[in-house]
Structures are given as C-alpha cells and as structure tokens.
Amino acid sequence: MVYLTRKIEFSASHLYHNPALSAEENRRIFGKCNNPHGHGHNYTLEVTVAGEPDPVTGMVLDLKELREILEREIMQRMDHRFLNYEVPELKGQIPTCENIVRVIWGLLEPRITQGKLHKVRLYETPELFADCYRNGAGAR
Amino acid sequence: MSEGPKIELGRRYRFSASHRLHSPQLSEEENCRVYGKCNNPYGHGHNYVVEVSVSGAVDPSTGMIVNLADLDGFVQREVIDAFDHKSLNEEVEAFRERVPTTEYVCMEIYQRLKHFPLARLERVRVEETSNNAFEYAGEEIQDRVAVR
Numbered sequence: 001m002v003y004l005t006r007k008i009e010f011s012a013s014h015l016y017h018n019p020a021l022s023a024e025e026n027r028r029i030f031g032k033c034n035n036p037h038g039h040g041h042n043y044t045l046e047v048t049v050a051g052e053p054d055p056v057t058g059m060v061l062d063l064k065e066l067r068e069i070l071e072r073e074i075m076q077r078m079d080h081r082f083l084n085y086e087v088p089e090l091k092g093q094i095p096t097c098e099n100i101v102r103v104i105w106g107l108l109e110p111r112i113t114q115g116k117l118h119k120v121r122l123y124e125t126p127e128l129f130a131d132c133y134r135n136g137a138g139a140r
Numbered sequence: 141m142s143e144g145p146k147i148e149l150g151r152r153y154r155f156s157a158s159h160r161l162h163s164p165q166l167s168e169e170e171n172c173r174v175y176g177k178c179n180n181p182y183g184h185g186h187n188y189v190v191e192v193s194v195s196g197a198v199d200p201s202t203g204m205i206v207n208l209a210d211l212d213g214f215v216q217r218e219v220i221d222a223f224d225h226k227s228l229n230e231e232v233e234a235f236r237e238r239v240p241t242t243e244y245v246c247m248e249i250y251q252r253l254k255h256f257p258l259a260r261l262e263r264v265r266v267e268e269t270s271n272n273a274f275e276y277a278g279e280e281i282q283d284r285v286a287v288r
Contacts, residue, residue, distance in 0.1 A: 016202075029207065098147050098203060121150075127152045128149075132145045133145060135145055
C-alpha cells in the first residue's frame with residue numbers, strides 16, 4: 001500500500017456562535033472566535049489517498065485528477081468564502097476545524113475512485129489542526 | 141464503515157530546555173562514542189515542539205472535541221511549566237534516572253498527558269529540532285484491552 005498526499009491552501013472567514021446558548025455563554029466558550037463580524041484563517045489541507053500503484057501508469061491515482069477534485073469540491077466551495085453563510089454543508093454547525101474536516105471528508109470520499117481516501121488533515125493555523133480518517137484505519 | 145470517519149484534534153506547543161545525554165551504565169569513553177556532542181558535560185539546549193493529538197466525540201453544541209482553552213491549560217500545567225527553560229536532567233524528576241533522549245521525553249510527556257479527563261490522548265510527537273521527530277502512542281496492546 002502506498003500513501004499519496006496532496007496539499008492545498010485556501011483562505012476563509014468564520015465565527016463561532018451557537019444560537020441555543022446565551023450571549024454570555026457564547027463569549028465564555030468561544031472567546032475571540034465569537035466576534036460577530038467573524039475573522040479569517042489561511043487553511044492548509046492535506047489529503048492522503050491510499051492504494052496500490054497501477055502497474056501500467058505507476059500511479060495510485062493521477063495527481064491531475066486529484067487536483068481537479070480538490071479545486072471543484074473544496075477551493076470553489078470554501079476559498080475566500082464566509083464558511084458560516086456560504087457553505088451549505090456547514091449550515092447549522094459551528095465551523096470548527098473538527099466540523100470542517102468532517103465536511104471535507106464527506107465531500108471527497110465519494111469522489112476518490114482510484115485508491116481510497118485515507119486521511120484528511122486541515123490546519124487552521126500551524127499550531128492547530130484536525131485529522132479525519134477512515135475508522136479503524138489507524139492514524140498513519 | 142457504519143460509524144463514519146474518526147476525527148482527531150492536533151495542537152502544537154513549544155518549550156525550550158537543556159539536556160545532556162549521559163548514561164551512568166556506560167564508561168566515559170562509551171558515553172562519548174554513543175552520544176557524541178550531546179555528551180558535553182555542560183549540556184546544551186533545543187527548542188522542542190510538542191504535537192498532541194486527542195480524539196473524542198465532537199460536541200454538537202460547540203463543534204469541538206475539546207475546548208482548546210482546557211487542553212492548552214492542561215498541557216501548560218503538566219508539561220510546559222515543568223519543562224520550559226529548565227534543565228531536563230536536573231529539574232525533571234523522571235530524568236534523574238533516565239537519559240533525556242527525545243524518545244524518553246516523548247514518552248514522559250505522553251505519561252503526563254494520558255490522564256487528560258476531557259478527551260482521549262491518541263499520541264504525542266516531539267520534534268527536538270526541525271530535522272528529527274519522535275512519536276509515542278502508548279503501548280498499543282494494553283490500550284486496546286483498556287478500550288474494550
């Protein structure tokens with residue numbers, strides 16, 4: 001098994017606010033992230049696909065194809081967007097790293113038909129990231 | 141695949157500390173041969189990076205596995221306060237008897253963090269410099285037994 005990883009970067013804004021909680025609770029739990037005007041990050045996304053190299057092409061999957069999937073599913077949807085308001089898949093969810101990475105997994109998993117999506121890592125900052133991987137696959 | 145994918149949260153922390161690699165079980169000459177420059181009796185230091193990964197259910201009301209303020213506070217108290225700007229050999233109890241190689245530093249940090257009450261510690265990765273890194277995820281077999 002070979003693991004192939006491709007990286008993309010996108011920039012987006014968001015804010016954390018749960019309408020079911022009081023203003024005070026929102027501020028206590030989410031701190032600065034609760035600023036109603038929102039704030040932004042440069043996100044880095046690493047997508048890892050696992051598979052055996054095709055004996056003819058030597059590729060697990062064609063990187064061009066992966067690039068196109070990432071452009072269509074992620075860049076067009078999230079780059080330079082306000083995640084709370086412009087990404088329907090995040091509607092009703094707090095756009096934390098954990099939730100965004102799960103949405104990204106759901107968008108990519110059915111599109112990867114050569115090899116299998118193994119892991120998605122989303123950096124919100126260099127110091128904070130979330131990993132999403134196939135249950136039982138182990139974090140590699 | 142009925143349970144859906146698994147999600148982990150990763151956070152990077154930094155501390156700077158000095159150490160000296162010297163094993164009392166080895167002769168002076170062997171220490172010098174095994175540890176090279178790291179055996180310098182005056183010690184030397186590094187800017188360490190500690191990457192902590194935790195897992196757990198994502199709370200739908202916060203979107204979080206764990207509130208970062210809680211994780212940061214725990215790591216600060218358990219690790220950073222104890223290690224930052226310290227001599228690991230002289231000032232961290234665990235390294236009075238053990239050589240503070242980054243393998244052991246990584247395992248010691250794992251031991252200190254594994255009781256974090258708000259999420260499950262998955263693994264600790266320690267970068268001693270930007271060119272070397274060590275990971276420890278506990279003893280897998282014991283962990284599996286404990287989970288089931």
